[in-house]
Amino acid sequence: RPQWRGVIEEYRDRLPVTAATPVVTLREGGTPLVPAQILSERTGCDVYLKVEGANPTGSFKDRGMTMAISRAKEEGARAVICASTGNTSASAAAYAVRAGMVCAVLVPQGKIALGKMGQALVHGSRILQVDGNFDDCLTLARQLSEKYPVALVNSVNPVRIEGQKTAAFEVVDMLGDAPDIHVLPVGNAGNITAYWKGYQEYAADGVASRTPRMWGYQASGSAPIVRGEPVKDPSTIATAIRIGNPASWAFAERARDESGGRIDEVTDRQILSAYRLLAAGEGVFVEPASAASVAGLLKAAEAGEVDAGQRIVCTVTGNGLKDPDWAVSGAPRPVTVPVDADAAAARLDLA
Numbered sequence: 204r205p206q207w208r209g210v211i212e213e214y215r216d217r218l219p220v221t222a223a224t225p226v227v228t229l230r231e232g233g234t235p236l237v238p239a240q241i242l243s244e245r246t247g248c249d250v251y252l253k254v255e256g257a258n259p260t261g262s263f264k265d266r267g268m269t270m271a272i273s274r275a276k277e278e279g280a281r282a283v284i285c286a287s288t289g290n291t292s293a294s295a296a297a298y299a300v301r302a303g304m305v306c307a308v309l310v311p312q313g314k315i316a317l318g319k320m321g322q323a324l325v326h327g328s329r330i331l332q333v334d335g336n337f338d339d340c341l342t343l344a345r346q347l348s349e350k351y352p353v354a355l356v357n358s359v360n361p362v363r364i365e366g367q368k369t370a371a372f373e374v375v376d377m378l379g380d381a382p383d384i385h386v387l388p389v390g391n392a393g394n395i396t397a398y399w400k401g402y403q404e405y406a407a408d409g410v411a412s413r414t415p416r417m418w419g420y421q422a423s424g425s426a427p428i429v430r431g432e433p434v435k436d437p438s439t440i441a442t443a444i445r446i447g448n449p450a451s452w453a454f455a456e457r458a459r460d461e462s463g464g465r466i467d468e469v470t471d472r473q474i475l476s477a478y479r480l481l482a483a484g485e486g487v488f489v490e491p492a493s494a495a496s497v498a499g500l501l502k503a504a505e506a507g508e509v510d511a512g513q514r515i516v517c518t519v520t521g522n523g524l525k526d527p528d529w530a531v532s533g534a535p536r537p538v539t540v541p542v543d544a545d546a547a548a549a550r551l552d553l554a
């Protein structure tokens with residue numbers, strides 16, 4: 204069986220590339236759609252997890268980045284720039300290496316997870332920590348790309364959205380049709396925009412018989428779309444979605460309204476509870492922001508808003524290894540034992 208070729212080759216006829224586009228890929232996409240046993244029990248539905256942490260740099264960003272870097276290379280760019288809460292920069296850094304480009308990243312000072320910082324560093328990108336939040340970083344990145352010869356690879360670049368829509372194609376290809384509901388975390392709102400575009404295209408072409416309702420969840424301290432106004436000082440432990448003024452705000456509202464969906468909020472406590480349930484109950488280790496989708500589904504189910512028997516897909520967007528502090532903190536410290544089987548057995552309650 205030939206290996207998965209990456210989203211551009213797998214979905215070439217549905218993406219804005221030509222024979223002349225140099226394909227820069229790490230074979231992203233083709234991620235697992237895992238049946239979620241406990242979530243299915245709790246909701247009375249068939250719940251699946253689209254495990255995007257299985258992408259090459261550990262998040263869904265790789266789907267968009269293969270497109271953005273390939274097209275930037277085609278256009279002759281030597282350098283790319285992005286603002287990021289950590290995952291976009293990790294992805295841009297890796298794909299820039301593959302393309303032989305320089306990568307500059309702007310991140311909010313002290314507010315990105317260590318694993319993501321490590322990725323940007325080890326791939327050799329130029330990192331600036333900005334004394335501001337993600338929204339400030341994005342403003343800066345836009346200004347720099349307008350004034351200097353550096354291509355912007357944030358999701359305001361429409362080819363990023365094109366690449367990310369392939370996740371919706373994969374869900375339909377694997378399930379045979381669109382689910383009833385698709386749930387995902389919302390930060391800068393590019394991904395909900397991308398999924399909705401993908402589902403609409405498949406439905407328009409008859410590959411799927413329908414589109415799902417799109418359910419997006421923001422963190423309560425960073426929920427501008429829920430509040431109906433930008434949040435000046437966004438806060439949440441889910442640093443990936445700590446965003447107060449999403450670039451794709453209007454597109455996200457469109458996805459919500461056209462699909463008959465919702466954009467709601469979940470508290471950090473609900474996020475962490477879903478994070479632990481995913482790891483300890485489903486065997487899927489995600490970063491906190493990713494758990495916002497599952498937290499949202501559970502919140503809706505507890506409120507009696509999820510009819511039984513539906514097919515539901517939750518995207519879990521990033522790998523838990525990126526931000527392991529939350530796995531360690533609050534967990535009991537492992538005990539130390541001598542090299543002695545009886546002592547080990549006693550500690551493990553085996554005896």
Ligand code: F0G
Nearest residue numbers: 287288290291390391392393394520521
């Ligand atoms: N989950 C994770 C793990 C993310 O990194 C992001 C966004 C989102 C969800 C939200 O997706 O922005 O398309 O609504 N991370 C961006 C970054 C902002 O810079 O890595 P969105």
